Amino acid sequence: MTNNNPLPPKERMKIPRQRMPEQPSAERRANFAEVNLGLSTALAHQEALRCLHCKSHHCFTGCPVGVKVKDFIELVLAGDFLGAAAKIREDNVLPAVTGRVCPQEEQCEGCCVLGKNGEPLAIGYLERFVADYERQSGQVGLPPRAPMTGKRVAVIGSGPAGLSTAGDLVQRGHEVTVFEALHELGGVLIYGIPEFRLPKDIVRQEVENLTRMGVEFRTNVVVGRTVTVDELLGERGYHAVFIATGAGLPVFLNIPGEHLCGVYSANEFLTRVNLMKANQFPAYDQPIYDCRDKNVAVIGGGNTALDAVRTAVRLGAKTASIVYRRSEVEMPARVEEVKHAREEGVQFVMLTNPIEFLGDDRAWLTGMKCQQMELGAPDKSGRRRPVPRAGSDFVMPVQVAVVAIGNQGNPLVQSATPDLRTNPLGYIEADPDCLKTSKRGVFAGGDIVTGGATVILAMGAGRRAAQAIHDYLSHGTW
Amino acid sequence: MYRIIEARFLAPEVKLFRLEAPDIARKQQAGQFVIVRVHDHGERIPLTIAASDESTVTLIVQGIGKTTRLLNTLAAGDAVCDLVGPLGKASEIHYYGTAVVIGGGVGTAIAYPTAKALKFAGNRVIAILGARTRDLLILEAELREFCDEVCVTTDDGSYGVKGLVTDQLQALIDSPNRPDFVLAIGPIPMMRAVAEVTRAPAIKTVVSLNPIMVDGTGMCGGCRVVVDGRSQFACVDGPEFDAHQVDFKILSARNAMYRAAEQQALADLNQHPPELHRCRLADAQPGAVTPP
Numbered sequence: 001m002t003n004n005n006p007l008p009p010k011e012r013m014k015i016p017r018q019r020m021p022e023q024p025s026a027e028r029r030a031n032f033a034e035v036n037l038g039l040s041t042a043l044a045h046q047e048a049l050r051c052l053h054c055k056s057h058h059c060f061t062g063c064p065v066g067v068k069v070k071d072f073i074e075l076v077l078a079g080d081f082l083g084a085a086a087k088i089r090e091d092n093v094l095p096a097v098t099g100r101v102c103p104q105e106e107q108c109e110g111c112c113v114l115g116k117n118g119e120p121l122a123i124g125y126l127e128r129f130v131a132d133y134e135r136q137s138g139q140v141g142l143p144p145r146a147p148m149t150g151k152r153v154a155v156i157g158s159g160p161a162g163l164s165t166a167g168d169l170v171q172r173g174h175e176v177t178v179f180e181a182l183h184e185l186g187g188v189l190i191y192g193i194p195e196f197r198l199p200k201d202i203v204r205q206e207v208e209n210l211t212r213m214g215v216e217f218r219t220n221v222v223v224g225r226t227v228t229v230d231e232l233l234g235e236r237g238y239h240a241v242f243i244a245t246g247a248g249l250p251v252f253l254n255i256p257g258e259h260l261c262g263v264y265s266a267n268e269f270l271t272r273v274n275l276m277k278a279n280q281f282p283a284y285d286q287p288i289y290d291c292r293d294k295n296v297a298v299i300g301g302g303n304t305a306l307d308a309v310r311t312a313v314r315l316g317a318k319t320a321s322i323v324y325r326r327s328e329v330e331m332p333a334r335v336e337e338v339k340h341a342r343e344e345g346v347q348f349v350m351l352t353n354p355i356e357f358l359g360d361d362r363a364w365l366t367g368m369k370c371q372q373m374e375l376g377a378p379d380k381s382g383r384r385r386p387v388p389r390a391g392s393d394f395v396m397p398v399q400v401a402v403v404a405i406g407n408q409g410n411p412l413v414q415s416a417t418p419d420l421r422t423n424p425l426g427y428i429e430a431d432p433d434c435l436k437t438s439k440r441g442v443f444a445g446g447d448i449v450t451g452g453a454t455v456i457l458a459m460g461a462g463r464r465a466a467q468a469i470h471d472y473l474s475h476g477t478w
Numbered sequence: 479m480y481r482i483i484e485a486r487f488l489a490p491e492v493k494l495f496r497l498e499a500p501d502i503a504r505k506q507q508a509g510q511f512v513i514v515r516v517h518d519h520g521e522r523i524p525l526t527i528a529a530s531d532e533s534t535v536t537l538i539v540q541g542i543g544k545t546t547r548l549l550n551t552l553a554a555g556d557a558v559c560d561l562v563g564p565l566g567k568a569s570e571i572h573y574y575g576t577a578v579v580i581g582g583g584v585g586t587a588i589a590y591p592t593a594k595a596l597k598f599a600g601n602r603v604i605a606i607l608g609a610r611t612r613d614l615l616i617l618e619a620e621l622r623e624f625c626d627e628v629c630v631t632t633d634d635g636s637y638g639v640k641g642l643v644t645d646q647l648q649a650l651i652d653s654p655n656r657p658d659f660v661l662a663i664g665p666i667p668m669m670r671a672v673a674e675v676t677r678a679p680a681i682k683t684v685v686s687l688n689p690i691m692v693d694g695t696g697m698c699g700g701c702r703v704v705v706d707g708r709s710q711f712a713c714v715d716g717p718e719f720d721a722h723q724v725d726f727k728i729l730s731a732r733n734a735m736y737r738a739a740e741q742q743a744l745a746d747l748n749q750h751p752p753e754l755h756r757c758r759l760a761d762a763q764p765g766a767v768t769p770p
């Protein structure tokens with residue numbers, strides 16, 4: 001590829017990383033509109049000029065699905081934004097989504113050479129820029145469809161893993177039906193990640209593109225209840241099944257008082273707002289506990305916790321706090337979310353672990369008994385293990401608590417499919433490369449195999465599965 | 479969209495619906511429910527499948543708040559946006575000997591399919607139906623078709639025996655006809671009272687719990703109930719549980735969690751006649767109704 005950058009490397013390094021235009025924090029606290037406004041063409045060009053176009057190409061290896069970063073940046077510099085988007089789409093079918101939600105600092109940007117002595121190239125911003133440009137241009141280049149093969153594939157779950165598999169398989173001429181338990185499509189992208197980080201129109205547009213490519217979607221089907229995997233492979237006439245049901249089972253703390261009114265799982269809190277639009281009650285029917293004038297505590301330190309606490313801010317909470325048992329450096333959330341949360345007035349109560357929820361005589365939450373922690377030796381995850389400090393108990397007055405300490409695999413499909421092997425944590429066992437399960441014709445990928453991970457990893461798994469399913473359908477050998 | 483084939487009132491505010499849903503109908507077992515979303519801006523509410531045939535499911539709905547009242551304004555030919563199921567565990571049906579099935583209010587509709595299944599398993603089935611007054615009694619004739627005995631109590635004595643279902647249950651326990659199994663479905667105070675009556679004589683008693691649900695698939699945990707000191711998700715672990723182990727106090731408290739919002743929604747609905755909502759329903763999904 002030609003080098004479109006007119007500047008010598010030294011000059012490129014002098015350009016500062018461009019800042020993402022944002023909604024001011026005082027304003028955005030009171031609305032659910034997207035916080036990041038996106039780069040202008042000029043800012044995008046200026047940022048792209050920073051790329052050193054280095055031979056080592058670490059950004060590419062840092063990307064879990066191997067997006068050809070250097071090549072798409074070149075196309076941005078040439079002003080060919082649609083070409084840049086198409087280049088990304090060769091490896092990543094949801095660029096408008098990943099450009100917004102990937103933990104770039106640990107992936108492409110974390111490997112960028114510019115980051116050694118300064119700030120890395122804003123690859124995520126640029127990915128988002130070209131994806132948005134493409135979408136707004138209305139010229140999303142839908143790939144051509146191969147002649148029909150007569151083979152039918154059932155995909156269970158419409159999260160990033162299911163969507164990417166479906167897209168790849170229709171392109172190869174297979175007939176694909178996606179079965180989704182909820183009434184909307186997109187998985188966590190719809191019910192989990194809030195509007196202010198990922199506008200739902202973007203997800204709907206991606207689904208719309210897949211529909212135009214020929215994917216059939218069926219909502220309100222709970223596989224394992226409405227129909228079983230064996231029925232899909234038998235009387236329903238599918239030749240292969242891909243299970244992408246995610247990690248949707250909420251984990252609770254198992255401490256006294258968890259049943260009190262005002263204690264939510266993050267899944268429930270976020271689903272009420274994102275899927276059911278409880279923030280717009282009474283225009284929408286589903287309510288959520290009125291957080292105005294309440295102290296809200298969210299327990300956990302991941303993206304889910306940050307999404308919940310920032311949602312609480314927007315629901316009018318008097319105070320909104322993250323309560324985390326380790327310290328800030330161990331928090332698994334994206335750096336940008338932590339920064340945004342802090343700007344929005346979220347308080348970070350670190351090295352603190354709740355041990356009991358306290359309630360009044362009507363069984364409403366009034367407070368949270370907590371223990372202070374200190375960090376000991378590193379545990380299995382490599383992070384230092386928090387240990388309680390003796391005699392450090394204190395009570396935090398809160399009226400709403402949201403538990404965001406992780407999810408497990410939902411067992412509905414597995415329990416209705418006895419010959420599907422699962423691991424002790426309840427996740428489906430699948431070959432990491434070809435995603436085959438213990439059951440002939442059945443593949444699985446995404447969070448239901450790995451446990452809660454990331455959008456890009458789920459999407460990558462979906463694409464590997466599509467390849468493996470295509471091979472299986474072509475040769476018939478298992 | 480899921481089309482309504484039949485809709486008729488069984489009692490004031492209690493309406494029977496038959497909806498086209500072949501996939502659900504084929505799978506339904508006694509004790510299971512569906513989640514319904516009536517319109518485009520609607521909430522998801524659980525309703526028990528009272529019966530099913532080849533291609534339709536029957537729901538019996540008591541209009542108590544916005545969503546159920548709105549649903550009850552719909553007629554044959556209308557449709558609901560979303561219908562998903564069958565959800566929850568099926569009732570455990572065994573041969574016990576004498577089984578008493580107690581239905582309070584619309585709980586009778588929820589108990590109906592299980593009563594039938596208990597009869598089919600060879601039990602002697604005695605139904606005790608409780609209602610505030612005669613007009614509110616439902617499904618008496620349908621139960622008489624297969625039950626060995628049907629006994630009705632009303633609070634005001636307008637029909638059957640004046641008094642509470644638990645008085646009748648106690649009488650049965652004291653008689654030579656002592657029940658071997660009790661299923662009680664109705665308002666929480668009724669289920670709690672039944673559990674107390676059968677606790678000392680140690681008669682196996684099952685109740686069907688009605689916590690607030692969202693997804694109905696185990697994803698949100700909002701429906702958690704405390705049974706035997708442990709948290710359980712009613713939508714996947716239930717909705718039926720051992721009555722003697724259920725913490726009814728927690729269930730009542732949690733069910734009152736959105737009272738203020740529910741009252742506001744109902745007041746708004748009463749101010750805007752339901753016809754208006756139905757229009758909007760039609761606008762929201764132009765042409766989306768599936769042909770019969």
Ligand SMILES: Cc1cc2nc3c(=O)[nH]c(=O)nc-3n(C[C@H](O)[C@H](O)[C@H](O)COP(=O)(O)OP(=O)(O)OC[C@H]3O[C@@H](n4cnc5c(N)ncnc54)[C@H](O)[C@@H]3O)c2cc1C
Pocket residue numbers: 101102103156157158159160161162179180181182186187188189192193221222223224244245246247248270303304305307334410412413445446447448452453454455456458
């Ligand atoms: C609040 C939150 C914030 C997050 N933030 C980020 C982030 O910023 N960046 C990032 O990279 N990752 C983030 N993640 C993680 C990321 O969203 C997930 O790793 C990813 O969505 C997993 O994709 P998936 O396709 O495996 O499953 P999911 O997205 O979970 O989709 C699974 C789908 O399957 C459906 N389903 C389940 N069971 C059945 C059944 N029996 N029948 C039919 N359908 C079924 C579900 O309803 C769901 O729609 C976040 C997760 C959460 C919860």
Ligand SMILES: Cc1cc2nc3c(=O)[nH]c(=O)nc-3n(C[C@H](O)[C@H](O)[C@H](O)COP(=O)(O)OP(=O)(O)OC[C@H]3O[C@@H](n4cnc5c(N)ncnc54)[C@H](O)[C@@H]3O)c2cc1C
Pocket residue numbers: 511521522523524525526527537538539540541542543544545546547584587588687688689690691692717733734737740741744
């Ligand atoms: C497993 C199960 C089966 C049920 N079967 C039937 C049935 O066959 N027929 C019938 O008439 N009713 C049934 N119910 C109860 C029915 O779901 C509620 O009456 C209905 O949700 C009330 O909604 P609303 O908007 O009309 O009333 P609201 O005014 O919103 O609420 C009135 C009361 O209903 C309960 N409720 C509210 N929202 C929900 C919700 N999303 N999920 C569950 N409960 C809620 C609360 O206790 C609330 O106080 C069942 C409930 C469960 C859990």
Ligand code: FES
Pocket residue numbers: 690691692693694695696697698699700701702711712713714
């Ligand atoms: S209703 Fe959400 S877990 Fe039961």
